[in-house]
Amino acid sequence: MKIEFYKHNLNSEDKREVSKVLNSLFLTTGEWVSKFEKAFAKFLNLPHVVGVTSCTEALYLSLKNLGVGPGDEVVTTPLSFISTANAVEYCGAKPIFVDVEPETGNIDVDLVEKSISKKTKALLVVHLYGQLCDMKKISKIAKKHRIKVIEDAAHCIEGSRDGVRVGELGDLACFSFYATKNITSGEGGAISCHNIKTYEWLKKARLHGMSKDAAERYSKKYKHWDMEFLGFKMNMNNIQAALLINQLKRIEKLRRVKERIAKLYKVGFSGNPKIKIPSVMPNAKHARLLFTIWVDPKKRDNLLHSLQDLGIGVAVNFRPVHLLKYYRQRYGYKTGDFPVAERIGASTISLPFYPKLRKKEVNYIIKTVNRLTSSG
Template identity: 45%
Template sequence: MPIPFYRHDLGQEELDAVAEVLRGEILTTGDAVREFERRFAAYLQRRRAVGMSSATGGLHLMLTALGIGPGDEVITTPLSFIATATAIVQAGATPVFVDVEEDTGNLDASRIEAAITPRTRAIIPVHLYGQMVDMVAIKAIADHHGLEIIEDAAHCVEGARDGLRPGEASAGACFSFYATKNLSCGEGGAIATDRADLADSIALMSVHGMNKTAADRQRHGYSHWDMEVFGWKYNMSNIQAALLLPQFQRLDRKTEERRHLAVRYTELLAGIPGITLPVIRPGCDHAWHLFVIRSQAMARDAMVERLIEAKIGVAVNYRPIHLMRWFRDRWDYAPGDFPVAERWGDEVLSVPFYPGMGDQTVANVADCIRAMVNGTC
């Protein structure tokens, strides 16, 4: 039977929660969203959370709420999903890339200060694949230079490092609940922060800057609303929140299962010539959103093709942002600009990884990779 790259585990509890919302009067932002925000903030041990339509929207509004825009520069990584950089462009600022660590793929904190200019306003580190970056080092740099930090934690709801959770050492963190994420509602996101003023500003901008929502008008009766600031349409709906809420009760169990699967993959892939895995730093509680390998044994794209032929689902996370056509055309990036990220982009491969896949499926994938490298398949 084919092995999918990902399979969600949403079921009857989520169906029941959505049915309850459908029996109500408010399908857009309402009580279910407020309950999700409360529980999400509590899970992360942050003071506030704001439900969003995507992590991209969260990054955009976080930058905007911090007053970062035209003429400003924001340091980030070239090894991420494109939204990390395009959100900076949406805010009117300029992304400035810094290369990544050879052994983790995460933003290399030791390279950040060389990229700081008088126009630098913020740093956006990405907790790639679920492993947090060195937030202690990045916060020290940011504090020294008076910069803001916005964490792209799209992969890292459950993660921690050096005793820090996402959003703890920064202005806030942005999360994704896309279809393949550990906590998922198909499309959706959130920001989490300890700064109430920032949360209030983002919540207002996420509903076009309107000071009354549909739920407010339904609850209290119609009264005129005003547009207090310029805003966008980035709010979360009650339907999305209903899909998310039941997942909190099994999130820890799913995290443990992911960790178990990661251990099994690591054991079974050990010793295959030319196959390497990202190093897990000491003091890191990995969220295990993705399990990736790097292939020096055979061309990555050839391995992708062979795995697909073997009916094993795969993905590439990620090809470097700076070599995407739009970024090359706009800023004249070229191969060699960020060589470590480019090596990752040429070699990295994400294999099937999701709760419920079981040890035997992990073994089947690992056996197939070993056979390909050994030339027996």
């Protein structure tokens, strides 16, 4: 049996929406981007959203908005995709890693305060796999030290915890619409914020610092624009937005399907002592982006290859950032610096997890994983 690691959820409605854009005047930032931004803000129950080209760029713009630059430090997690720490590097600042919780893989909030210094400009927290960090505690720490909070919500559009939704307590939150996300435009991202001045700055910063975008310049009589500051080229286009608009309407329905698949996995692996599954915290709504299992680190890579040989698509989310070549050479990190993140990174396997996954495929995956781990 061949089971892909991921299949997207695009349907005929999404394709028709894109066709409307292709038959319209503006392919770049315009009407559809505006519609999506408003719809996404409404979904999140937040006042402002700005569409950009990727979550990486969303993180970078958010950090730049907070004035992060050379000599500054940003406290974050080593257990994430490289874009989280890289965005800090792009600003000329230094990522200060904090180890993670052994039960979830999220940043260990109890260790955060020890890593805050006079150089700390922001906390950059990652809602790993789709589960919110303890944002109440994080917000309290940030207020105490008068620093800002950015939420890397690439995994967590739909999540909440202790009555707090994604983006609610952070100063800014960053989202991904990459190919494997719960809603996708192939590539794409967005930033949410609470402050109107931040929103206005982000809209200009994503397009060179220009005072007007193409739609504003050309829709009626031509209007001159000014370059108010040195910005960037990171604006979402109408094609991307058109793909996202109707997916957003289905996102909760699709999440419920993934929740059912997650329960099948959990029950299927419950009797296997050689498999551990990340915990879901009480009073948490998991966005269910990834379903990962943690196995014996000594056997993980062989298990990955065996699953692939048997037709099952797999991935690793994630190897710890501090042990990757760039960060080892730049900062001298070594094995043992963040032991919990290292243990998870060495043991994790992401299994196929998407709404189109059929029950017989899930059962095949469970049976195969249990057999391979038991025989090992």
